[in-house]
Amino acid sequence: xxxxxxxxxxxxxxxxxxxxxxxxxxxxxxxxxxxxxxxxxxxxxxxxxxxxxxxxxxxxxxxxxxxxxxxxxxxxxxxxxxxxxxxxxxxxxxxxxxxxxxxxxxxxxxxxxxxxxxxxxxxxxxxxxxxxxxxxxxxxxxxxxxxxxxxxxxxxxxxxxxxxxxxxxxxxxxxxxxxxxxxxxxxxxxxxxxxxxxxxxxxxxxxxxxxxxxxxxxxxxxxxxxxxxxxxxxxxxxxxxxxxxxxxxxxxxxxxxxxxxxxxxxxxxxxxxxxxxxxxxxxxxxxxxxxxxxxxxxxxxx
Ligand code: DON
Numbered sequence: 001x002x003x004x005x006x007x008x009x010x011x012x013x014x015x016x017x018x019x020x021x022x023x024x025x026x027x028x029x030x031x032x033x034x035x036x037x038x039x040x041x042x043x044x045x046x047x048x049x050x051x052x053x054x055x056x057x058x059x060x061x062x063x064x065x066x067x068x069x070x071x072x073x074x075x076x077x078x079x080x081x082x083x084x085x086x087x088x089x090x091x092x093x094x095x096x097x098x099x100x101x102x103x104x105x106x107x108x109x110x111x112x113x114x115x116x117x118x119x120x121x122x123x124x125x126x127x128x129x130x131x132x133x134x135x136x137x138x139x140x141x142x143x144x145x146x147x148x149x150x151x152x153x154x155x156x157x158x159x160x161x162x163x164x165x166x167x168x169x170x171x172x173x174x175x176x177x178x179x180x181x182x183x184x185x186x187x188x189x190x191x192x193x194x195x196x197x198x199x200x201x202x203x204x205x206x207x208x209x210x211x212x213x214x215x216x217x218x219x220x221x222x223x224x225x226x227x228x229x230x231x232x233x234x235x236x237x238x239x240x241x242x243x244x245x246x247x248x249x250x251x252x253x254x255x256x257x258x259x260x261x262x263x264x265x266x267x268x269x270x271x272x273x274x275x276x277x278x279x280x281x282x283x284x285x286x287x288x289x290x291x292x293x294x295x296x297x298x299x300x301x302x
Contacts, residue, residue, distance in 0.1 A: 005050040008292045012285045019276030019284035022256035027154035036274040039196035043208045053196040060255030063189040064114040071120045092238045103172025107235040112165040118186040122177040129188040139202035152191035199271035207269045240280040247291040249300025254282040
């Protein structure tokens with residue numbers, strides 16, 4: 001496995017230079033683009049990694065999966081009254097569907113959907129970001145995880161689009177808490193810093209029927225894990241979900257920090273990171289690496 005990962009790194013590194021780091025969050029634009037890491041964690045607890053798999057990055061939208069599983073535990077099926085389960089076919093930060101569809105976002109992974117889920121968590125936890133941080137520390141087994149205040153503040157300063165979505169949903173009655181407070185918690189969650197190894201471990205419960213082996217906890221039920229993987233396969237990469245299914249064939253979630261997590265159900269969780277993005281806001285070298293991995297091991301769920 002180590003040799004395979006090294007050959008994949010060699011194959012995709014030349015792609016660095018053809019994408020663009022996220023710059024709509026100014027603090028993220030400062031990251032060195034010339035970085036690549038990948039980590040694989042098996043349901044038996046074996047860990048494989050190469051490149052800069054131990055370098056922390058901003059997890060950004062990858063945090064939306066954790067917000068969802070946290071909310072699922074408290075709201076169960078009721079949460080689907082407030083957020084849909086269909087792909088949007090639009091960019092992650094699009095506003096257009098939201099008015100046509102009466103303030104109910106298409107799915108929990110576009111920004112509007114993640115904001116509704118954050119609003120649900122705001123109603124349940126006294127300090128929602130600290131609940132999330134504690135959850136991530138348990139899932140990854142890394143007690144030192146923290147959020148990057150500089151990134152979170154930069155996101156808050158340039159929050160116009162996210163704030164517009166949240167206020168529009170409030171106008172439709174689908175947002176119950178103070179918008180600015182929820183935005184702060186949402187940005188603090190997006191600004192969590194984790195490396196590929198932390199994320200591969202933290203996602204292992206989705207590859208393992210909801211069970212997190214290293215913390216010994218059933219995080220969600222096996223049925224819920226199947227459901228989350230289904231949503232990741234259809235909406236985890238926004239308007240590139242079809243292309244990702246075609247090239248990689250696994251449930252996955254990306255973030256504008258350049259991370260992508262993919263799940264091989266019943267076997268492995270994988271995290272790849274390279275900061276340069278394609279036009280859909282997904283890591284360019286990251287998708288290529290996951291495609292090479294799935295082609296060489298025949299991992300697709302399809
Ligand atoms: O709300 C935002 O725009 C960011 N905090 C997260 C966006 C993101 O990661 C989209 N994913 N590719």
